[in-house]
Amino acid sequence: MSYQTPKSAITARLEIKKSAFITYAYPIHSREEAMFHVEQLRSxxxxxxxxxxxxxxxxxxxxxxxxxxxxxxxxxxxxxPILNVLQHKSIGNVLIVVVRYFGGIKLGAGGLTRAYAGAAQSAVDAMTLTPYVPMTTRQIQTTFASEAQCRYVVESLGGHIDDVEYTQAVVLHVTLADADIEALKEALGMSGTVLEDDAPDDTAR
Incomplete structure (x- = not known):
């Protein structure tokens, strides 16, 4: 998958024939998240x-x-028109909401289409885009003596530690790029064992 996703939420504003178009863009990972932002803006x-x-x-x-x-x-x-702008620019995992205050001058169907496309484009122009990286979660089983080394390997690959279990052994719950799993196994060597997926994770960095 090769596409871009916004790094953070942004806001843009356009005025067209006295109508105000206030545009918000958010990085999202689910429809529920999208609907939450829409309802927040309605409020x-x-x-x-x-x-x-x-x-x-x-x-x-x-x-x-x-x-x-x-x-x-x-x-x-x-x-x-908003969706068309996102597809044309190959931006995924994204929501755009355009809040309109009518200024008293009707724009007509063509004018509205251009206005909403322009409002979406103004948000895209303000975005900082980052390549989508599929992430995955794994468990690493290791010894108390090797825990620090395992943490170092995960962090050196750009991953992060989500949780740690201490029993007779140490189990690290980690998230990192899907493409780095083999590199993780290689770098750990005898320090730790990578177990099956902890849970599916469709987030991206």
């Missing part, structure tokens, strides 16, 4: 005329989940 801007949105979970060229909402705007003039 933040209860007097806005529309809260239009589009999201993509996964690869924008072969998406596992995508959706959009015109939120009362004429069919196809808001959510779809």
């Amino acid at each position: 933040k801007y209860p007097d806005a005329n529309h809260h239009c949105s589009a999201y993509i979970i996964g690869d924008p060229d072969n998406t596992t989940s995508a959706g959009f909402d015109d939120d009362g705007e004429p069919n196809g003039t808001a959510g779809r």
